[in-house]
Amino acid sequence: MSDAERGSKSRLARELGVSRSGLYYRRKIPEKDEELRTAIELVMREHPGYGYRRVAIVLKINHKRISRVMRKYGLKPARRAKSPMNVLDRGREPAQYPDILSIFCPIEPDFVWVSDFTFISYNGEFIYLCTVLDVFTWEPLGFSISRRHDAEFVRLAIERAIVRVGRCPSWFHSDQGSEYLAQEVCEWLEALSVAISMSPKSSPWRNGSQESFFGRFKVEFGDPERFATLPDLIEALYEHLHYFCNVRIKNRLKMSPAQFRRNWLDQQRMLTKSSPLVAPGCELERGVSTLATPRSDLNSHIHNFTGLSTSYESPPSTPLNPLQAIDGNQLRPYPLPRTTTT
Numbered sequence: 001m002s003d004a005e006r007g008s009k010s011r012l013a014r015e016l017g018v019s020r021s022g023l024y025y026r027r028k029i030p031e032k033d034e035e036l037r038t039a040i041e042l043v044m045r046e047h048p049g050y051g052y053r054r055v056a057i058v059l060k061i062n063h064k065r066i067s068r069v070m071r072k073y074g075l076k077p078a079r080r081a082k083s084p085m086n087v088l089d090r091g092r093e094p095a096q097y098p099d100i101l102s103i104f105c106p107i108e109p110d111f112v113w114v115s116d117f118t119f120i121s122y123n124g125e126f127i128y129l130c131t132v133l134d135v136f137t138w139e140p141l142g143f144s145i146s147r148r149h150d151a152e153f154v155r156l157a158i159e160r161a162i163v164r165v166g167r168c169p170s171w172f173h174s175d176q177g178s179e180y181l182a183q184e185v186c187e188w189l190e191a192l193s194v195a196i197s198m199s200p201k202s203s204p205w206r207n208g209s210q211e212s213f214f215g216r217f218k219v220e221f222g223d224p225e226r227f228a229t230l231p232d233l234i235e236a237l238y239e240h241l242h243y244f245c246n247v248r249i250k251n252r253l254k255m256s257p258a259q260f261r262r263n264w265l266d267q268q269r270m271l272t273k274s275s276p277l278v279a280p281g282c283e284l285e286r287g288v289s290t291l292a293t294p295r296s297d298l299n300s301h302i303h304n305f306t307g308l309s310t311s312y313e314s315p316p317s318t319p320l321n322p323l324q325a326i327d328g329n330q331l332r333p334y335p336l337p338r339t340t341t342t
Contacts, residue, residue, distance in 0.1 A: 036061070036069050044075065047248065049220035051077045054249045078219040099206060100171045100197035106136040109261055112197070113141065113169040115157060115180070116210035117149055122224045122233055129237065130154055132161040133209055135173075137264070139257040140213070140245050141165055145234055151182035158189075173197040175207050217244060 013020040043058050044050055052070050056063035070076070106112045117130035128149045132142035142161025146153045162168055172194050174180040180198070189196055199206035221240050227233040246258045253260045 033069050033072060036065070037073050037075070040066065040070060040075055044077065047220075048078045048222070049216050050249075053251050057249055057254060097196050097198040099173075099199055100195070101135070101173055101199075101206060104171075109134055109136050109264065110165060110167060110169050111136065112171045112173055113158075113161060114173045114207055114209050115154065116175060116177075116207060116214065117144075117154070117157075117179070118214045118218065120218070120224050120233075120237075122227075122230065127224075127230075127233070128153065130157040131210070131213065131241070132157050133213060134169075134257075134261075135209055137257045137261045138209065138213075138250050138253065139261060140241050143238075143241055145237060149179055151179055151184040154179045154182075155185055155188060158185075162192075168192050168194050171195045171197050173199070173207065175199050175204065176201050213244075 010020055013022065016022075039059055040055055043055050047054065047058075050058070052067040053063050055070075056066040059066070100112060101114075104112070112135040113132050114135055115130065115132045117128050119126040119128055121127075125147070128146050130144040130146075130149070130153055131140045133140055141164050142157045142159070144153050144157035144160070158172070172189055174197075176198050179185070186196060204211050217240065221237070224233055227236060244257075246256055248256060250257055250260070255263070
């Protein structure tokens with residue numbers, strides 16, 4: 001480089017008010033942001049409903065940086081649509097059931113299950129999906145898919161949840177829809193010693209777990225019309241339910257609902273082994289220590305006295321089953337061999 005050229009660059013640096021080396025400065029942040037943008041797009045392609053918090057968990061990067069880059073490039077998760085109002089439920093007298101979720105906040109699995117159903121428009125007709133969630137773990141424990149919504153449709157979803165977990169909940173919560181108020185459903189739950197809870201009329205936010213679940217579920221599922229046949233649609237719904245239960249990260253849990261249940265059960269077993277609540281051979285009964293009570297009753301006594309449980313079993317990890325046949329109005333599944341989700 002000649003002295004004239006060197007002098008011109010020095011003069012230019014003085015005119016710009018920067019050092020001479022500053023003329024060669026190249027910002028690195030835009031390049032890093034572009035690399036991060038590519039990584040974020042890959043995550044959002046696999047998980048369309050993930051916002052910056054879930055993306056940060058997957059990429060193991062500070063969520064503030066993820067948020068900044070997503071705003072910079074206009075990356076947004078899919079948004080939910082408004083749900084229509086059911087005019088058939090207007091004018092019905094309120095049910096005389098308590099709203100347990102306004103009183104209790106569950107601190108263990110299978111204390112409160114919530115349920116609701118939604119419609120899926122396909123080829124000019126409605127397909128209905130009913131789910132049963134555990135309020136504590138946010139797992140979709142049971143489900144039912146049908147061409148019509150009635151008491152049998154709701155009951156089948158509850159039955160599948162009971163079979164999956166191996167026990168009944170203490171409370172079952174829903175809205176005041178005619179399907180849940182049906183005598184067949186209410187009497188069946190009471191016969192199983194399950195207490196019934198219902199949200200006040202015109203208060204969908206009081207069943208927020210289910211409303212939030214369906215809002216995100218339908219948005220991330222995408223357009224149902226992309227499937228050529230109804231069996232293809234049903235199989236995709238089952239796979240998406242499995243994804244929500246076993247793969248998709250729940251923000252407040254920092255993991256999938258199924259993984260959270262397994263971790264919680266493992267912790268309870270460890271606590272039970274290291275710090276037993278009662279001495280061997282003695283049981284707790286509302287503050288009274290009794291002897292010679294069968295050991296098998298210990299779990300129920302601990303549950304009643306402390307709210308803790310020591311006898312839960314993890315649900316099976318088998319993916320939800322695709323369609324076997326369409327029998328009348330009910331869409332029935334068939335079992336698949338156990339697979340491992342990585």
